[in-house]
Amino acid sequence: MIQRIAAVILAGLALVGTQASAQGDDGEDIVYSILSFDDLEGWDQDDHSAALKVFLNTCSDFDDPDWRNLCAAAKDQNPASAKEFFELFFRPVMITIPDQEPLFTGYFEPELTGAPTRGGPYQYPIYKMPPEARRNQPWYSRRDILTSGVMDGRGLEIAWVDDPVELFFLQVQGSGRVRFPDGRTIRVGYGGANGHEYRSIGVELIRRGTYKSHQVSADVIKNWVRRNPADGTELLYHNPSYVFFREVSEVPADKGPLGAMNRSITTLRSIAVDKRYTPLGAPVWVEKDGESPMRRLMIAQDTGSAIKGAQRADIFMGTGDKAGKAAGKLKDPGRMVVFLPIQRAYAMLPDVSQ
Known part of the structure; x- marks a missing residue:
């Protein structure tokens, strides 16, 4: 067993610096580059044990034998040796698509004001998904x-809230909490969608010339819609995608909302990715530039309708208004590097053995 692991590691070391390309399902060229851990800026300074803890939250859900074996090894790992664990069993792979710019944004768990029944200011429903919407895609x-x-x-109403704009952004985020007048709080999570392509209303405001690209944020959009109620309603309709919810109040209040893997996600350690390129549950090294640079290992535990591309990620910033403001400001370049099991990294490079 030890000899087999050593052979795989040596094979993986030989691949460092290797690059190959393949064609994706949509016909795009995908470039795979195997890096060394020395290529990762700030790698030695990260809290690797924190990343390992988040990795363990979802690694049991892997079906692939390579990943399941790594999960078993992770469960027996001493947190103090987390850095060595990642370096021993993984190889950093940068996955890129030519002419596609890297982009990091942020998302959060909003908290809305609502009620269990309609009345007074609570006129806007949070809907469960109708069964026919699952059968017929795209739906209305x-x-x-x-x-x-x-x-x-x-x-089909889970609750009624007092603000259609906040409800729209709840759908963008995919999960949130609703606080009732008696102080009780329920939690809702993603329950499905109508199958229409997501269209950004921020991009639409830029296209119209209402704002410049550097001016647009969630708060700016919300304020514009509220100042222009008729035009604002039409702007929201510009996005034909509609998200339905389910109640997930069984998730403890001190835990994050459920991500795409149906497990709680973690503030500043979980990201949403495009799963066509990044396996859900995989560790991802994030090098986010911009006003507040970030260098840390995160785990791909969520997806989003606006997250498209090999170098595209949404960083989970937490719950509430403070997290929302931080998420709304985040729109930065950088790069993301996926950690793959050594044999998986090798399998993604069909040309190296030629």
Whole structure:
């Protein structure tokens, strides 16, 4: 067994610096570059044990034998040796698509004000997904769902909130909390979508000339919609994608919301990725530049309809208004490097053995 592990490690070391390309399902060229850990800026200074703890939250859900074996090894790992664990069993692989710029944004768990029943200011429903919307994709657009009456009288409302703009951004985030007048709080998580492509209303405001790209943030968009109620409603309809929810109040309040792997995500350690390029559950080294540079190992535990590309990630910033403001400001370049089991890294480079 020891000899086999040693052979795999030596093979992996031989691959460092190797680059190969392949064609993705959409016909795009994908470039895979195997790096060394010395290539990762700030690697030695990170809290590797914190990353290992988050990795353990979801690694049991892997089906692939290579990943499951690594998960078993991780469970027996001394947290003090977490850095050595990652260096021994993984290889950093940078996955890029030519002409596609890297981009980091942030997301958070919002908290809305609402009630369990309709009344007073609470006029905007958070819906569960209708069964026919699962069977027929794409289903009705956002405009049709909210104006045609297709949802009326079916008991699909989880709660009613007081602000349609906050409800729109709850759908963008994919999960959140609703605080009722009696102080009780429920939590909602992603329950499905109508199958329409996501369209950014921020990009639309830039296209119209309303704002410059550097001016746009979630707060700017919210304030514009509220100042222009009729035009604001039409702007929200510009995004035909509609997200449905399910109640997930069984998740403890001190834990993060559920991500795409149906496990709680962790502030500043979990990211949403495009799973066409980054396996869910994989460690990802993040080198985010910008006003507040970040160098740390995170875990790909979530997805998002706006997260498209091999060098595209959404960093989970936490819960509440403070996290929301931080997430709204985050729009930075950098790079992300996926950690893959050594044999997986080798498998992604078909040309190296030629």
